[in-house]
Every structure is written in structure tokens, then in C-alpha cells.
Amino acid sequence: MIRHTVTFRLHHPEGSAAEAAFLSDARVLAQIPGVERFEQLRQTSAKNPFTFGFSMEFADAAAYAAYDQHPDHRAFVADRWVPEVADFLEIDYEPLPVG
Numbered sequence: 001m002i003r004h005t006v007t008f009r010l011h012h013p014e015g016s017a018a019e020a021a022f023l024s025d026a027r028v029l030a031q032i033p034g035v036e037r038f039e040q041l042r043q044t045s046a047k048n049p050f051t052f053g054f055s056m057e058f059a060d061a062a063a064y065a066a067y068d069q070h071p072d073h074r075a076f077v078a079d080r081w082v083p084e085v086a087d088f089l090e091i092d093y094e095p096l097p098v099g
Contacts, residue, residue: 001095002058004067007043007050008088014051022084025076026054032070034063049087064092 012018023040030038041053058064067073 002061002064003055003093004058004064004090005053005055005093006088006090007048007053009049009051009086010084011086012084018084022080023052025080028072028076029054029056032067032072034058034067048089050089 010019010022012022026040027038029035036057036059038056039054041055043050043053058067
């Protein structure tokens, strides 16, 4: 399993229609085959400058690679993410073996 996470802040003012539209349009990512447990999250800690987070899981590296290459993901990144995200941090995790 791979958990793909990204925390970010937008160029848009907090609570703006543009912010809401970005978050709404980002839900297209949840519909891409292989995406499991898609979540949109609000950052609550003052320990970093980010405002939101996305989290999703993939069964394996092949599912994650397919998502990365999917036309809907590529379009969202090019058309929305690049022009609207001011800063971000992406972290991908795999569970450590138990025991």
C-alpha cells in the first residue's frame, strides 16, 4: 500500500469562491481508477504555513504509477495545481512491516 499525501496553500483568499472551486474541482482525483480513501483535509496546526491537505491510498506501486499518468490527474496538475497552488509539500508513505 502507498499513501500519497500533499499539504499546500493556495494563492486564493481564505473562504473565497476561487478556493471553493479549486477544492470542488479537485474531487475529480477521487474518480481516477486505483484511488482509494481520498480525503480533503484542513490544516489545523500553526507549526507550518500550509492550509489544506489531500490524502489517498493505492494498493501498490503500479496503481500509483497509473494514477500519476492518468489524463485527469495530468490535466488537474497542469490546469489547476500549477497556477493556483502557492506552495506545497508532497509525502508518499509505505507501511513498515509489523514485528
